[in-house]
Amino acid sequence: MSAHAAVLDQGDAAADLPAERNLRLNTVALIASTASTGVLGLAFWAVTARLFPPAEVGLASALISSAVLLSTMSTLGLDVLYERFLPIAGVRAPALLRRGFLLVAAMGLLTGAVLVAVGPRDPLFQSGWAMAGFPLMVLVLAVFALLDKASAGLGVARWAAVKNLVHAVAKLAAVAALAIWDHAVTIVLSWTLTAAVAALCTYVVLQRRSATHPRWRQASDLPPRRQMWSYFGSSFGIASLWSIGPLVVPLIVVTQVGQAANAYFAVTWAMISALYLMMHLVVSPYVAEVAAHPEQVAALSWRMVRTMAVVAVAASAGLVLVGPLMLGLAGGDYRAEGHSLLWLAAAFLPLSGVAAVYEGFSRVQRKLALYLSVQALMTVVIIAGSWVATRSMGITGVGWAYLGAEALSAAILIGPAVAWLRRVRAGQDGRPRHAAAGAGRVWLRVGSVLLATALPVTLLCTVDRPTASAAVMMFDDFNGPAGSRPDPARWGYDLGGGGWGNDESQVYTDSPDNVALDGDGHLVITARRDGDRFTSARLTTKGRLSFVHGRAEARVRLPRGAGLHPAFWLLGDDVDAVGWPRSGELDVVETISDARFIHNGAIGPDTDGREYKLAGTLPIDPPFVDDFHTYWVQRDPGVISMGVDDRTTTVFRAEDLPADEQWVFDKPFFLLLNVAVGGTWPGPADDTTPSPAAMTVDWVRVTGD
Structure with missing residues (x-):
């Protein structure tokens, strides 16, 4: 027997503890394991971020996320059946385990094959081997997931905790050892093969326990088959609906924002999802213990609620206090991109505790209709919200979608949860009712299952469409x-003086005094006083990179002072051929002098070739620009959106233009970064103008066609 199996087997002698003590032991083991695996999971993605190219990390994370969530769907709700009914299965337990695991393995192969057939094949599966291996990956992870609830149903949820911890350590060691092959397949195999070994060892010891332990050598006390099928139908609907959101969201991120953005999302979400799952795993030992000891439902229910409250508060505080530091281990860009998502998760995790508590109560009662309908509603909010919000907010939009869904769920379920606690404290409803489900509830279950089955295919076909226009074209x-x-x-220079059309006083150079890297991952563009003039720099991607539709963004710290005019902007590729303003100009961010406003706009020609300007202005406190912020432009057919960080500040639409003004923005544009000095708009520099005055650029990214 392996060392892993031996560790699991040592807990057998202590398995028959009093109900509350066993609940506490299993719950603490799951919490400790989930917290540890969460940290190790973040370390896994941090190591991959350091050792693998961002595009490979993004592709691997999309494959793994899809496989994990498909594996959850493939359990068909059998995991919660095991949790609820294995404690009273008696001599039927070994057969139930064998049949259930065979069924789930077959479903894993099927769901994996369906995604390969109808999903976004080009960004996810880059070879025939990847398409052939993906269903096997889903099979392994489905069996791995089912073992968690099977362990809980057999009264040893702590064995699942050991399994998960061993897998977390093993996959981290494997990916670090194999990083010399810096491809997505290395990351995927490190995850999958270690999971297969851990799953096999755990299944062996669980099967032996179900066949030899005295509790499962007694007569079965299972309810009538019709009631079990009713519970199964509801559980399948819940599991499927719970899976759809996390399954589709990474694909939305990949197709809407790009593979590199999905790398940032994966690293951040690894931490969030570990805490998310930890809160829901607290419920599993509770349901199993109440099934085995229904006379203690009141004490067990209150213990579970208290534990959930502590876990929720600790999870939220951990994301706020420790989360940014952990993201920093993966790199400054990971921290910058994931920071807002962490804060939103800190808000919605406590709200998710309400749903987790009610889920436990509903499983104890075997009355799942309300929880099922709430899960369906949450799925719609998460998918629709993520689809809309990521277009303007990037990965932070996912956080807002989840916050809205969890707030809605908590508002609906808090009342029924409190009512249940009051009843069990009064000694009522301590045991589940055995009435069959009414016709209305049966149709609710059937409808939810059909929705859960049909919605992923529809959504996956939908998100496949913008894939080509969402590729990462440049990240510097x-x-x-x-x-x-x-x-x-990537970068060239515009050189010289002459006023640059605005009577500016600087002379642009390519000298390291005016433009250079600082050695800490930044580009620094510096305006300097040089006698009675200023020198500065203007960088451009002209002739190197341009794009039509998509997103350009830069994380920048801007200078301020009399006469200073830093800018991040775009010009039409055809500027040399047609001239300005017929080329078009998009000003993503400009500030002047003491930076009391963020200016952005679009400049184009009217029918006579004269310029018109669409302008947006956002008042700010001047110190705002002293910190790094992400300034962005989103270009869609007939629509230009601009903003800063998570805020959209300006939207321009072709349909809003007068008839004599031409929309020239659906064509290739290139990027520019510069610091101008003086001119008719900011006014002249004076003795107070700082020198040097530095515009510091952390990164620039373009996603598009």
């Missing part, structure tokens, strides 16, 4: 030695 985080130039394959 300006890593390099201090004093070196930015990548010449």
Whole structure:
């Protein structure tokens, strides 16, 4: 027997503890294991972020996320059947385990094959081997997931905790050891093969326990088959609906924002989902103990609620206090991209505790209709919200979608949860009722199951459409030695003086005094006083990179002072051929002088070739620009959106233009970064103008076609 199996087997002698003590032991083991695996899971993605290219990390995370959530769907609700009915299955337990695991393995193969057939094949599956291996990956992870609730049903949820911890350590060691092959398949195999070994060892010891332990050598006390099928139908609907959101959301991120953005999402969500799952895993030992000891339902219910409250508060505080530090281990760009999502998760995790508590109560009562309908509602909110919000907010939009869904769920379920606690404290409803489900509830279950089956296919076909226009075209985080130039394959220079159409006083150079990397992952563009003039720099991607539809964004710290005019903007590729303003100009962010406003806008020609300007202005406190912020433009057919961080500040639409003004923004544009000095708009520099005045760029990213 393996060392892993031996560790599990040592707990057998202590398995028949009093109900409350066993609940506490199993719950603490699950919490400790989930917290540890959450940290190790973040370490796994941090290591992959350091050792693998972002695009490979993003692809692997999309594959793993999809497989994990498909595996949850493949359990068909059998996991909660095991949790609820294995404690009273008696001599039928070994057969129930064998048949259930065979069924789930078959469903894993089927659901994996369906995703390969109808999902976004091009971004996810880049070879025939990947398509053939993905269903096997779902099979392994489905069996791995089913073991958690099977362990709980057999009174040893702590064995599942050991399994999960061993897997977390093993996959981390494997990916670090195999990183010399820096491809997505290395990450995926490190995850899957270690899960297969841990699952096999755990299944062996669980099967032996069900065949030899005295509790499962007694007569079965299972309810009538019709009631079990009713519970099964509801559980399948709940499991499927719970899976759809997390299954589709990573695909939305990949197709809407790009593979690199999904890498940032995966690292952040690994931490959030570990805490999410930890809160729901607290419910599993509770349901199993109440099934085995229904006379103690009141004491067990209150213990579960108190534990859930502590876990929810600790999870929220941990995300706020420790989360940013953990993201920083993966890199500054991961922390910058994931920080807002962490804060939103800290808000919605306590709300999810309400749903988790009510889920436990509903399973004890075997009355799942309300919880099923709430899960269906949450699925719609999460999918629709993520689809809409990620287009303007990036991965932070997922956090807002989950916050809205969890707030709605908590508002609906808090009343019934409190009512249940009052009844059991009064000595009522301590045991589940055995009435069959009414016709209305049967149709609710059937409808939810049909929705759960049909919705993923529809959504996956939908999110496949924008894939080609959502590729990451450029990501530059300006890593390099201090004093070196930015990548010449990406950036060129506009040189000279002459006022630049605005009577500006600076002369643009390519000198390291005016443009260089700082050695800490930043590009620094510096305006300097040089006698009676200023020198500065203007960088451009002209002739190197341009895009039509998609998103350009930069994380920048801006200078301020009399006469200063820093900018991040875009020009039409055809500027040399047609001139300005016929080329079009998009000003993503500009500030002038003391930076009391963020200016953005769009400049185009009227029918006579004269300029028109669409302008947006956001008042700010001047110190706002002293910190890094992400300024962005989203270009869609006939629509230009601009904003800062998670806020949309301006939207321009072709349909709003007068007839004599031409929309010239659905064509290739290139990027520019510069610091101008003086001119007719900001006014002249004076003795108070800082020198040097630095515009510091953390990173620039373009996603589009």
